[in-house]
Amino acid sequence: xxxxxPRLGLIATVLFAxxxxxxxxxxxxxxxxxxxxxxxxxxxxxxxGADKAAKELGIELLFDGPTDSNAxxxxxxxxxxxxxxxxxxxxxxxxxxxxxxxxxxxQKQGIKVITYDxxxxxxxxxxxxxxxxxxxxxxxxxxxxxRLAGGExxxxxxxxxxxxxNQREWQKYIEARLKxxxxxxxxxxxxxxxxxxDKAQSxxxxxxxxxPNLKLIMAICSPGVPGAAEAVKQAGKTxxxxxxxxxxxxxxxxxxxxxxTDSVILWNTEHLGYLTVYAGTALAKGTxxxxxxxxxxxxxxxFQIQGDNIxxxxxxxxxxxNIDQFDF
Amino acid sequence: xxxxxxxxxxxxxxxxxxxLLYVLVAEWLFFFFAGTTTNRRGVIVGFGTLDRQFDxxxxxxxxxxxxxxxxxxxxxxxIDLSVGSLLGLCAILFGKLWHDGGLSLPLAxxxxxxxxxxxxxxxxxxxxxxxxPPLIVTLGTYSLFRGLAEAITHGAITYTDFPASFLFLxxxxxxxxxxxxxxxxxxxxxxxxxxxxxxxxxGFRTIGFSPEGARYAGLPVGxxxxxxxxxxxxxxxxxxxxxxxxxxQAKADAGTGYELFAITAVVLGGTSIFGGSGSVHGTLxxxxxxxxxxxxxxxxxVVMRLNAAExxxxxxxxxxxxxxxxxxxxxxxxxxxxxxxxxxxxPSPSPSS
Amino acid sequence: xxxxxxxxxxxxxxxxxxxxxxxxxxxxxxxQPLLSLVTxxxxxxxxxxxxxxxxxxxxxxxxxxxxxxxxxxxAGLLAARGWPLLLVLPAAVALGALLGAxxxxxxxxxxxxxxxxxxxxxxxxxxxxxxxxxxxFVNLPDRVQWFGLSQTAGQLVLVAGAVALLVALGLAMxxxxxxxxxxxxxxxxxxxRLAGIRxxxxTFLVFGFVGALTGLAAMMNLAQSPxxxxxxxxxxxxxxxxxVVVGGVAISGGRGNLWGAFAGxxxxxxxxxxxxxxxxxxxWEKAIQGAIILLAVVADGVRxxxxxxx
Numbered sequence: 001x002x003x004x005x006p007r008l009g010l011i012a013t014v015l016f017a018x019x020x021x022x023x024x025x026x027x028x029x030x031x032x033x034x035x036x037x038x039x040x041x042x043x044x045x046x047x048x049g050a051d052k053a054a055k056e057l058g059i060e061l062l063f064d065g066p067t068d069s070n071a072x073x074x075x076x077x078x079x080x081x082x083x084x085x086x087x088x089x090x091x092x093x094x095x096x097x098x099x100x101x102x103x104x105x106x107q108k109q110g111i112k113v114i115t116y117d118x119x120x121x122x123x124x125x126x127x128x129x130x131x132x133x134x135x136x137x138x139x140x141x142x143x144x145x146x147r148l149a150g151g152e153x154x155x156x157x158x159x160x161x162x163x164x165x166n167q168r169e170w171q172k173y174i175e176a177r178l179k180x181x182x183x184x185x186x187x188x189x190x191x192x193x194x195x196x197x198d199k200a201q202s203x204x205x206x207x208x209x210x211x212p213n214l215k216l217i218m219a220i221c222s223p224g225v226p227g228a229a230e231a232v233k234q235a236g237k238t239x240x241x242x243x244x245x246x247x248x249x250x251x252x253x254x255x256x257x258x259x260x261t262d263s264v265i266l267w268n269t270e271h272l273g274y275l276t277v278y279a280g281t282a283l284a285k286g287t288x289x290x291x292x293x294x295x296x297x298x299x300x301x302x303f304q305i306q307g308d309n310i311x312x313x314x315x316x317x318x319x320x321x322n323i324d325q326f327d328f
Numbered sequence: 329x330x331x332x333x334x335x336x337x338x339x340x341x342x343x344x345x346x347x348l349l350y351v352l353v354a355e356w357l358f359f360f361f362a363g364t365t366t367n368r369r370g371v372i373v374g375f376g377t378l379d380r381q382f383d384x385x386x387x388x389x390x391x392x393x394x395x396x397x398x399x400x401x402x403x404x405x406x407i408d409l410s411v412g413s414l415l416g417l418c419a420i421l422f423g424k425l426w427h428d429g430g431l432s433l434p435l436a437x438x439x440x441x442x443x444x445x446x447x448x449x450x451x452x453x454x455x456x457x458x459x460x461p462p463l464i465v466t467l468g469t470y471s472l473f474r475g476l477a478e479a480i481t482h483g484a485i486t487y488t489d490f491p492a493s494f495l496f497l498x499x500x501x502x503x504x505x506x507x508x509x510x511x512x513x514x515x516x517x518x519x520x521x522x523x524x525x526x527x528x529x530x531g532f533r534t535i536g537f538s539p540e541g542a543r544y545a546g547l548p549v550g551x552x553x554x555x556x557x558x559x560x561x562x563x564x565x566x567x568x569x570x571x572x573x574x575x576x577q578a579k580a581d582a583g584t585g586y587e588l589f590a591i592t593a594v595v596l597g598g599t600s601i602f603g604g605s606g607s608v609h610g611t612l613x614x615x616x617x618x619x620x621x622x623x624x625x626x627x628x629x630v631v632m633r634l635n636a637a638e639x640x641x642x643x644x645x646x647x648x649x650x651x652x653x654x655x656x657x658x659x660x661x662x663x664x665x666x667x668x669x670x671x672x673x674x675p676s677p678s679p680s681s
Numbered sequence: 682x683x684x685x686x687x688x689x690x691x692x693x694x695x696x697x698x699x700x701x702x703x704x705x706x707x708x709x710x711x712x713q714p715l716l717s718l719v720t721x722x723x724x725x726x727x728x729x730x731x732x733x734x735x736x737x738x739x740x741x742x743x744x745x746x747x748x749x750x751x752x753x754x755x756a757g758l759l760a761a762r763g764w765p766l767l768l769v770l771p772a773a774v775a776l777g778a779l780l781g782a783x784x785x786x787x788x789x790x791x792x793x794x795x796x797x798x799x800x801x802x803x804x805x806x807x808x809x810x811x812x813x814x815x816x817x818f819v820n821l822p823d824r825v826q827w828f829g830l831s832q833t834a835g836q837l838v839l840v841a842g843a844v845a846l847l848v849a850l851g852l853a854m855x856x857x858x859x860x861x862x863x864x865x866x867x868x869x870x871x872x873x874r875l876a877g878i879r880x881x882x883x884t885f886l887v888f889g890f891v892g893a894l895t896g897l898a899a900m901m902n903l904a905q906s907p908x909x910x911x912x913x914x915x916x917x918x919x920x921x922x923x924x925v926v927v928g929g930v931a932i933s934g935g936r937g938n939l940w941g942a943f944a945g946x947x948x949x950x951x952x953x954x955x956x957x958x959x960x961x962x963x964x965w966e967k968a969i970q971g972a973i974i975l976l977a978v979v980a981d982g983v984r985x986x987x988x989x990x991x
Contacts, residue, residue: 039912044815066638071577075575080380083379083380083383087367087368097576098577100576101499101576161483162483168483189957190963191957191963194916196913198902198906198913202718202953206718223912226818234832454978458979459982461978464974464978467974468978470971471919471970473971474971475967475968478968479965479967588804591800592801592804601797640808643804643805646802653797653801654787
């Protein structure tokens with residue numbers, strides 16, 4: 001027993017020395033990417049793009065986040081990265097105010113901070129890679145919905161949860177656009193599906209039977225779109241009740257081809273991840289400075305910068321004609 | 329005589345709490361060596377830094393408080409699934425009282441503590457006055473409290489813009505430690521004293537061991553049990569205030585799923601889910617073991633490259649819990665097994681226990 | 682009549698609710714949407730039957746949601762590899778039974794408290810699945826949905842299957858020795874042992890059985906849609922426990938039956954669509970569900986204080 005302790009100490013020292021030398025040799029730039037929720041297909045496709053960029057740039061990419069959308073957990077992960085001394089932290093903020101404290105702390109330690117997907121407070125980051133403003137999404141969805149419904153009639157909405165910040169934000173702009181431009185359309189219900197496809201399906205079924213004049217279902221969370229589409233298909237209302245929403249091409253191809261879902265709106269999430277990693281790396285290397293007007297990101301070419309927002313471009317509408325060109 | 333002293337030492341060294349302490353120390357040392365590195369700029373970073381240790385403490389306060397709240401509950405053979413939901417309800421009520429009610433923060437906090445205690449009182453009434461099983465009562469209030477939080481805020485309203493003087497409690501250091509850690513320690517010491525240094529606290533163990541026996545011994549079982557659940561509500565309200573201060577926001581989803589972490593910590597800490605035995609220091613060790621595991625894993629280079637810190641920590645916490653449970657029954661099973669064998673063989677001449 | 686008073690009161694509550702719906706929202710009863718909604722609850726019913734067994738045996742299993750997800754994803758992957766459904770079905774059931782047996786081994790073999798054991802397996806399975814699948818959907822071949830039948834036929838098969846299972850198990854609980862063993866163990870394990878029953882074996886089998894039923898339910902869910910979301914089944918444990926308890930199965934073991942669990946499930950499952958039909962805002966849903974659960978247990982409590990339990 002007595003001889004064991006020093007031996008353990010020796011082993012530990014060797015281990016420690018080994019780790020230190022290993023990490024010193026491995027002196028790549030480290031970019032840490034924080035999604036809102038990790039298991040979400042949306043963020044997984046962001047990560048695919050980010051991986052591609054990391055490989056091209058020869059940097060190390062960390063990707064970690066809550067397994068469910070959880071503001072407290074996001075702060076904890078950022079604080080962990082601060083003590084790990086990463087070079088860049090890129091965040092999709094679940095809650096604006098909540099995350100900003102942690103991000104300011106990171107900036108104080110000399111870590112470069114950018115946001116993507118959902119912004120934090122402007123003073124807590126250098127740039128926001130803006131895929132589409134909540135206003136752009138809300139208005140885009142509402143316009144597309146009005147076009148499909150012919151500008152009048154009842155529609156219903158399916159959200160992820162009543163508390164998710166981004167869902168509230170989008171809903172706000174959808175309702176604003178509705179009020180301003182489409183007085184003949186009526187939002188009859190908003191139902192949460194807890195990010196579960198199965199629950200979205202049940203909710204959509206109930207919505208259709210409760211509202212016989214329903215013309216359209218709008219799902220603003222990605223599991224909600226195939227869920228609603230399946231409900232419409234099973235109700236035999238394909239074409240009568242239109243489905244539109246925010247989602248990924250792969251999860252919806254089947255329904256778009258079947259004519260159930262009319263269009264799925266999304267920006268190119270792989271490009272979003274790719275651009276975020278490029279911007280973060282450039283910021284750390286000093287090639288991207290506040291005040292820049294454009295930014296060149298690898299194979300994707302030039303992007304416009306407006307103030308401190310790097311613009312990815314407008315959301316993309318996937319429909320039967322083009323959805324097969326995308327695989328994410 | 330010497331023999332018995334030796335045995336006592338052995339039983340102390342092999343007690344559940346001590347074993348957990350060894351695990352904790354081993355965990356900590358492992359992560360200290362394997363999770364600390366130097367970064368590109370030559371600065372030592374990772375698990376071994378003081379900052380990280382303080383972060384771990386800061387992140388553990390709310391779940392730690394809920395675990396403290398649950399220790400007396402589980403020792404009396406009860407359970408409270410509603411503490412996480414109650415945290416959420418208290419957080420938004422606190423925000424609402426301050427923001428919409430126009431109350432000063434201390435007054436809002438004071439009222440929130442009262443509301444937490446009352447909500448605990450609802451559990452208590454159903455459990456003691458109607459003698460309903462705590463599991464089901466608190467399953468109902470688990471849904472009810474979260475539902476009320478959502479109904480009050482419509483799920484949408486988030487209370488923010490708390491003044492810096494309040495955020496200090498959740499985000500800054502005071503006398504060297506994260507500010508909320510002092511509050512946590514205060515509650516921990518109070519609960520420890522209650523459970524281990526008063527006849528009152530020992531009564532809880534009696535109730536958990538045998539409520540009928542306790543009744544015959546003249547203990548007011550109903551009233552004592554009611555107190556335990558109200559205390560849990562009170563502590564959940566304290567946790568709600570700390571949570572709000574740490575994140576700078578009060579929202580209806582605060583504390584979702586925390587009850588499971590808290591129960592895990594309590595059980596890992598050696599408290600029997602059947603009641604009657606357990607300790608507050610065991611719970612604290614349980615909280616620490618889980619917190620170190622979670623945070624340590626996130627510092628391991630291997631885990632980071634796999635992008636799997638979250639999942640791995642869940643996986644290993646589950647495994648640790650199973651291990652602790654198995655470990656806690658194995659000696660007993662072995663001894664019954666031996667007793668069976670002894671019974672089958674003629675009694676051995678060696679000195680028996 | 683008196684014997685089933687508790688179950689009948691749930692049926693009564695359900696009846697009153699449905700009557701209210703018939704008056705204020707008759708659209709609720711259109712056959713096609715109703716069939717779809719009922720089909721969606723068929724897998725839940727199967728799991729609820731299993732949960733009723735476990736609770737009558739004075740145990741609890743909170744890992745069913747995670748087991749459901751694991752079985753769904755594994756079955757989905759097998760089906761996507763081109764396995765015939767006739768093989769996928771037993772594979773899913775066997776996997777569920779295996780996972781349940783692990784719980785059973787820990788609970789019955791090592792005599793560990795079931796709530797903690799299944800808490801641990803719940804977390805372990807869920808996070809393990811997250812680790813492996815990262816939330817990615819499994820796309821299924823077309824022939825899987827409705828077992829290749831037409832939609833209505835498929836829905837009827839699923840609902841009829843679930844109800845047939847319920848009836849079979851309900852009758853078995855009452856008339857077969859094995860069913861009575863579960864009641865005996867749940868009422869008093871020691872007395873059951875003295876009567877010649879092996880309580881640990883019964884407990885082990887019950888956990889294995891609920892696992893198998895969960896695997897079956899996962900398969901029934903799989904057959905309803907062309908995709909599997911790894912998250913499916915999240916929160917299922919609370920839903921079925923609540924249904925079983927509202928249905929009058931006592932958490933202290935030995936009392937209650939599957940008919941009550943069935944009524945309880947229908948009552949709770951109606952809440953969400955009823956709110957939609959009555960145009961009540963969604964944020965009341967959780968509070969209403971919580972209130973129903975509390976009401977049911979309070980009724981139990983009041984009745985047992987009056988000494989009315991049989």
